[in-house]
Structures are given as structure tokens and as C-alpha cells.
Amino acid sequence: MQARRLAKRSSMGSRRLSAAAPQVDAVRPPKPESAWRPPRREGSAAALEEEDEDEDVVVEVEEEEEEEEGGLGSAPPALAGHGKGPLRGSLKAANIKREMTFHAFQQEDVKSDISRKLPDQQFLLFTTKEEDLKTAETKKLNRAHEHEKENTRSVCLLEQKRKVVSSNIDVPPARKSLEELDMDKVTAAMVLTSLSTSPLVRSPPVRPNESLNGSWKEGGFVPSSTSSSGYWSWNAPSDQSNPSTPSPPLSADSFKAFRTPSQADDGIDEGEASNLLFDEPIPRKRKNSMKVMFKCLWKNCGKVLSTAAGIQKHIRTIHLGRVGESDYSDGEEDFYYTEIRLNTDSVADGLSSLSPVSPSLASPPSFPTQDTIRPETSCAKSETKVMTPLSRSAPTNLYLVHTDHAYQATPPVNIPGSAKFTPNGSSFSISWQSPPVTFTGIPVSPTHNRAAGSGEQKQTHTVLSSPPRAAFGLRKPRGEGKKCRKVYGMENRDMWCTACRWKKACQRFID
DNA sequence: CGTGCCGGGGT
DNA sequence: ACCCCGGCACG
Structure with a gap:
């Protein structure tokens, strides 16, 4: 099994x-x-x-x-x-x-x-x-x-x-x-x-x-x-x-x-x-009517800047203490700020038309052609320039860290070793040009998390810094297609595939 | 609440 | 290996 x-x-x-x-x-x-x-x-x-x-x-x-x-x-x-x-x-x-x-x-x-x-x-x-x-x-x-x-x-x-x-x-x-x-x-x-x-x-x-x-x-x-x-x-x-x-x-x-x-x-x-x-255009466009600000998620900071470059620099210099390497970015700053879309004209309409995509797909082919995405002015411009080297798991300019997840409240003080991301709590969600996708954290070691000290549950999250397929929740997203049960009905249970009969993941109608 | 299916148990 | 089912998450 x-x-x-x-x-x-x-x-x-x-x-x-x-x-x-x-x-x-x-x-x-x-x-x-x-x-x-x-x-x-x-x-x-x-x-x-x-x-x-x-x-x-x-x-x-x-x-x-x-x-x-x-x-x-x-x-x-x-x-x-x-x-x-x-x-x-x-x-x-x-x-x-x-x-x-x-x-x-x-x-x-x-x-x-x-x-x-x-x-x-x-x-x-x-x-x-x-x-x-x-x-x-x-x-x-x-x-x-x-x-x-x-x-x-x-x-x-x-x-x-x-x-x-x-x-x-x-x-x-x-x-x-x-x-x-x-x-x-x-x-x-x-x-x-x-x-x-x-x-x-x-x-x-x-x-x-x-x-x-x-x-x-x-x-x-x-x-x-x-x-x-x-x-x-x-x-x-x-x-x-x-x-x-x-x-x-x-x-x-x-x-x-x-x-x-x-x-x-x-x-x-x-x-x-x-x-x-492969010459595929990278989605960098955004809805025209959207005013995007960038908010620092560092504890007790909350600084809001209008450009990603600005916020990254802010985080880099103020929080990460990287004074000398202002030009160099390893993308870490990505995790410590969030986009704030000031326009009430929600992204939802744009989001709903897109199916969830793995964060590793920086550019689902449909992105650039979506009607809901329009070129933006100055903000997008600076973003384009700065975000490109930073975008890793998801198009940075498209994702939005939900402002209510635990990680936001307590950004890590520092990042030890190769750990890129240490959100607080067992799960967090990220949304970009698709319905919000909830990631369930995979604790490296539960005991270790407890031992992280200072009462904070620390957890190394690999979603954004490593292939996200490993990070997709513990539970497989539920299959959408009709399964044996639906197709054949309860009365024809003997026609089901064995897996369905055993209440396992259907093997006949694999999603 | 129906459904898909994971985890676990029995044989 | 095969079978069953409690229970949970999701829609």
C-alpha cells in the first residue's frame, strides 16, 4: 500500500x-x-x-x-x-x-x-x-x-x-x-x-x-x-x-x-x-487595477514599502544584517515579506479560473495569457527586475502569503544553516494566481520542533526552497474524477477495482 | 453528508 | 498478499 x-x-x-x-x-x-x-x-x-x-x-x-x-x-x-x-x-x-x-x-x-x-x-x-x-x-x-x-x-x-x-x-x-x-x-x-x-x-x-x-x-x-x-x-x-x-x-x-x-x-x-x-514568457503581469505594497513580516516591524526591491533591501539590511551584500540575494528575503493588494478588486476572479498548480511551476503556460493579468506600471517594473532572480518556487510577484498564518506573527530570528524557512505552526497557506493551496508542513522531527526552544514551535519547511512535491500535504489531494463507487454504485460493488473495494486509492480512475 | 482514501488491523 | 473497516479530510 x-x-x-x-x-x-x-x-x-x-x-x-x-x-x-x-x-x-x-x-x-x-x-x-x-x-x-x-x-x-x-x-x-x-x-x-x-x-x-x-x-x-x-x-x-x-x-x-x-x-x-x-x-x-x-x-x-x-x-x-x-x-x-x-x-x-x-x-x-x-x-x-x-x-x-x-x-x-x-x-x-x-x-x-x-x-x-x-x-x-x-x-x-x-x-x-x-x-x-x-x-x-x-x-x-x-x-x-x-x-x-x-x-x-x-x-x-x-x-x-x-x-x-x-x-x-x-x-x-x-x-x-x-x-x-x-x-x-x-x-x-x-x-x-x-x-x-x-x-x-x-x-x-x-x-x-x-x-x-x-x-x-x-x-x-x-x-x-x-x-x-x-x-x-x-x-x-x-x-x-x-x-x-x-x-x-x-x-x-x-x-x-x-x-x-x-x-x-x-x-x-x-x-x-x-x-x-525554452523561450516561454515568464508571467510578470498583474492586474492593472491592483496596487501592490510589500509588507515586512518581521516581528514588530511591519514596514510597508511600495517595491519588492525596497522591501527586500530592507529585510536584507535591517533584519538579515547583510549590509555588505546588498546586491546579492539568495531569495531568503522572499519569505519575510508579503504582498498586500490594496485594491478591493479581488484577485479571486483571476484565481478561480486557474487550477492549482505546483509551486515549482513558475509559469504555467496559461498565466501570461490570462485576461485577468494586465501589465502594470512602475511597481511591476521594478518588481520584474528584482524578483526574477528571487523567484523560486512560485512566481514571487504572484503569490501572496496569507497574513494570518502563524509564521507571519513570529518570523524566525535567524536562519541556521541551510534552513530557509522556519514558519511557526504546522501549516500555512500560500496563494498565488490560483485558489489558495494549503501546505501541510512536514516536520523534520517533531521532537526537534519542540526542542527549538523559546516556546516557539519551529519547523523547517521545505516548500519553497526545495522541490515542493515533497511538501505537498501528508494527505493526497482528493481525487476529482468519478471513482468506482460513483461509477458503478454501491450495488455493483463487485465491479469496483480492488483498491476501491478496499477503500484504497482508486486504481481504475486515477486522477 | 457523501465520498475518497489513509492507516491500521485481521486472516 | 488479500481483505476489511474506522476515521478523517474534502467538497
Whole structure:
């Protein structure tokens, strides 16, 4: 039973994920099962091995590269700071790239879809002669390189792109099967497409030498340890003898890896990240008639400011004591102020039209197009600027901490360790552009809460600082759909699914 | 109050 | 594992 519940929970979580990035789904390869293999991998590997001459050429290049790079090895030349041969590559890389390609484009329909969408220009790359290709691509890459400083994702994509290009150069197109060519085109197409959207991403500069989330490594993404610039990319396995090393899927999860470590730490919202990545507009609009003020929730403070920036600064400096880092925000301040909508023109009408959405979805696709949300003037403007890096679990400018919950009365004096949020009481509710959602707190340890001292029940709440699926109440929200009981009636109880018969969560009509 | 279903108990 | 049911939360 427990297992079933868990399964259900997890399926909810995945549903949420897929809803967060519907565009990814279109391109996402099938889930990497451990036993799954690209259908044509053996074939392609064999094809590559047949190309002995080409391999020789590549080996030559590789040696040359090592000479110049001083053993930087697989670190991309340009990105390692030398910028000499953006077109350099190795068969190794090409191989890996191809593997990845198979993962990413196993689905033929997806492939053709992408091919269709891409401008012809981007395919020039693969149809011109080698030399022209090199020069043209060099220019292209150099141009793209300009973005690298501020755009880590761009860097990563650029690297992928390079590998694609090199794979095409190392192996003359004439020698490749049509299918392979097509694959490479598509791969490059994908990469170029991603690259073309990359300027939208405003990532903080890469911070070198920062540790990374372990889970990313597990997923196949590992930082390039040989790189001196803190840059990281697809990890090329050091031994080519292991061709079956599963390459990471290009799923939304993988794209997380394009975030810089600092982003990971700062907790830029996943939903937002996917927004940025997939060109989805971020909802920043608000009802026109609404006057929004921001009230500090700190004990005995209650300061009200008109801008989020102001209140954040206030909290940061006055309450959190962060004088020196006024520009830096880890979003903690989010929790200590609330929006006050002064207009009686309630949000309810706007809220009612929307179904509850996981807080992790920073931008349900319907948000920006809602009629009830109108662009606002000065307030929204400043908010847009300041809130963006802060919004994490919910669009900050859309949520409203209810002013009657216990947490508000007693904001934590300070936040120990990594605890981001320590509301008082066992539950609190948050509402944004949807009916209020009540979160039931999951106490880390009831006894610990008691022991928090000073008579206050302290509780580390993970709703806003970690994936909220873990924080959705202890009880599963009641299913809306008709269950066996309703469908078949009490008299046909024998027609119910077993779960319903046993008064368990219905398995036939799963919500 | 009807319903969904969790938690727990019995076999 | 299968079955049942008290009890609770939700609408």
C-alpha cells in the first residue's frame, strides 16, 4: 500500500515536471532505462570503425592538440582559454556525440519535425565544402563565443556544436551513410536551435571551482575537470573502449546541468529555468487595477514599502544584517515579506479560473495569457527586475502569503544553516494566481520542533526552497474524477477495482 | 453528508 | 498478499 501511494506520488511529481516544460517533451528522448540501447548503435560504431583513414587524421589532430594545449586533453580549446581551434575535435568526441544523438533523436517524427523547423541557413554547415565550412563556422563560433562570458549554457551548447562540427569534418560526409548524415544534421540542428535561443538566458558569470550537485554527475553530466575556466560540458569518457556508456538524455533534467553551479546554489527556480531555456514568457503581469505594497513580516516591524526591491533591501539590511551584500540575494528575503493588494478588486476572479498548480511551476503556460493579468506600471517594473532572480518556487510577484498564518506573527530570528524557512505552526497557506493551496508542513522531527526552544514551535519547511512535491500535504489531494463507487454504485460493488473495494486509492480512475 | 482514501488491523 | 473497516479530510 505504501508502495502504491509512493508510486502515485511520484507519478504526480513527474506529471508536474512534464507540465513545466512541455516543449521539452517534444524533443526529449525516451527515458533512459538502464537496459535501453540506441537501436543502431552497433551499426554506427561499426561504420565508424571502418573509417580507418579518417581516424588517422583525427589522431593526428589529437596529438597536435595535446601539444598545444599542454595536456588539457579533452578540454575544448577555445573554452580552455586558448581559442585556437574551434573546429578541432576528435573522433572520440564525435563518437560520443553520435551516441548522444541517437539518444536524443531516436524518435523519427521528432527528428523530421526539427529538420523542418530549422532555417536552411543552419544546414549550410553541412552542405558546403569542408574548407568553407571551417571558415564559416569559425566565424560563427567566434561570434557565439562572445556570449560565453555571461552565458554558461551557451558555452555548453557551443561545445556540443563544436563536436558536431568536428564530427562532420573528421568524417567526410561522402563516407557517411545517409542516415548518419541526417543524424548529424539533426543533432546540429538541435544544438543550433538551442544556441540561437541562448542569449535569452541571463546567467551570472561562471564561478570557477565551485562544487557541483552530485546528482548531475550521476546523470552523466560531470564538470570538465581539466578545464581551468570552471566550464563544464558533456563528459567524454576517457576510455573509448566503453561505447555502451549511456549518454545523458537531453531532457529537462539534463538541461539543469547548463545552469551554473552558483545558480544551482542560489536556487533559481526550475520552472523559470525552463522558461528561459525554452523561450516561454515568464508571467510578470498583474492586474492593472491592483496596487501592490510589500509588507515586512518581521516581528514588530511591519514596514510597508511600495517595491519588492525596497522591501527586500530592507529585510536584507535591517533584519538579515547583510549590509555588505546588498546586491546579492539568495531569495531568503522572499519569505519575510508579503504582498498586500490594496485594491478591493479581488484577485479571486483571476484565481478561480486557474487550477492549482505546483509551486515549482513558475509559469504555467496559461498565466501570461490570462485576461485577468494586465501589465502594470512602475511597481511591476521594478518588481520584474528584482524578483526574477528571487523567484523560486512560485512566481514571487504572484503569490501572496496569507497574513494570518502563524509564521507571519513570529518570523524566525535567524536562519541556521541551510534552513530557509522556519514558519511557526504546522501549516500555512500560500496563494498565488490560483485558489489558495494549503501546505501541510512536514516536520523534520517533531521532537526537534519542540526542542527549538523559546516556546516557539519551529519547523523547517521545505516548500519553497526545495522541490515542493515533497511538501505537498501528508494527505493526497482528493481525487476529482468519478471513482468506482460513483461509477458503478454501491450495488455493483463487485465491479469496483480492488483498491476501491478496499477503500484504497482508486486504481481504475486515477486522477 | 457523501465520498475518497489513509492507516491500521485481521486472516 | 488479500481483505476489511474506522476515521478523517474534502467538497
